[in-house]
Amino acid sequence: MGELRRLAVVSGGGTGIGASVAHGLVIDGFDVIVVGRRGDVLESTARRICDESGRDGAVVAVAADLTDPAQVGAVVDAVGDRAVDAVVNNAGGYLSGSTDSLAGVADWWRANLDATC
Template sequence: MVEQARLAVVSGGGTGIGAAVARGLVADGFDVLVVGRRGDLLRATARRLSDEVGRDDAVTAVVADLTDPVQLGAVRDAVGERTVDAVVNNAGGYLGGAADTLTATAAWWRANLDANVLTAVLLTEALLPALRRPGGRVVLLSSIAAQRGGGGPYSAAKAALHGWAYDLAAQLGPDQITVNVVSPGYVAETEFFGDRMTPEGHAKRVAATLVGRAGVPDDIAAAVRYLVGPSAGYVTGQVLGVNGGSVLGR
């Protein structure tokens, strides 16, 4: 009987950091479910990554809006009776908005909290019963903005993940499930900035690092691969900064 591969679920897995994480986990022997709202993009990424390793079913696309509790059913259905070895909560991003009225401010903050916090909470809660015990892994993707500000509601939303991770680590520790946060700094080659990034902005962010370069998605994927791997079983309740030294650990 052929042993079934380990299973990882990666939200926001269609592009950028999420796709790099999925690629790395497939290379480590996982089957991966990439979850997001953009079906065509997710399916294209799943096909490309599966083709790279020569396994048709290595990566599977699951289309769901993770802010909608009802749509979490699609993720549970895709998992089926399998055990989930790792949940990587990568979905989110900075959502701009107006703050010229209290109503607009409330909408702006709720949108960022939904995109960055609620997506992680609902996906993780939906998959808790299926997480491997012992040995499951939960990883939350935060941001340097949670530590130094600069993003308004986005900074606040990412910082909220830290406190929740500490609670979740304490809750799941007795089952030997680890919960950790990866906090990226400036990462080029993603959709995060859209058309807002200028050459001057890029240069400023690179200059703020100690290593003199921008991060790339594979830098973040490497940290996630470590945290979900067998060598990180004694690491939990931690925030791992991957930022080129632009914010020092504390």
């Protein structure tokens, strides 16, 4: 039986800070589940990290919008019966424009607070 590696889940793991953190975790010996809304970007990131680290299969991409409770189950399914050793709550975004209107605040709240807390 193969060695059981530590497992990390990185939300917002397809680009930027999340992708860099996922890469570092793989280099440090973790298996990583990267989560985000754009499956094609996540798959590309997972392949790149595996190629660069020489650890084929170390990264699993899960496309899920964490503001939608119905989609969170996909992350739970990817974890399976393994223990999660680290969670990086990196999903989120920002609002731009005038503060005169509260349009979009509920979506921002779900993405930045509900999905990561």
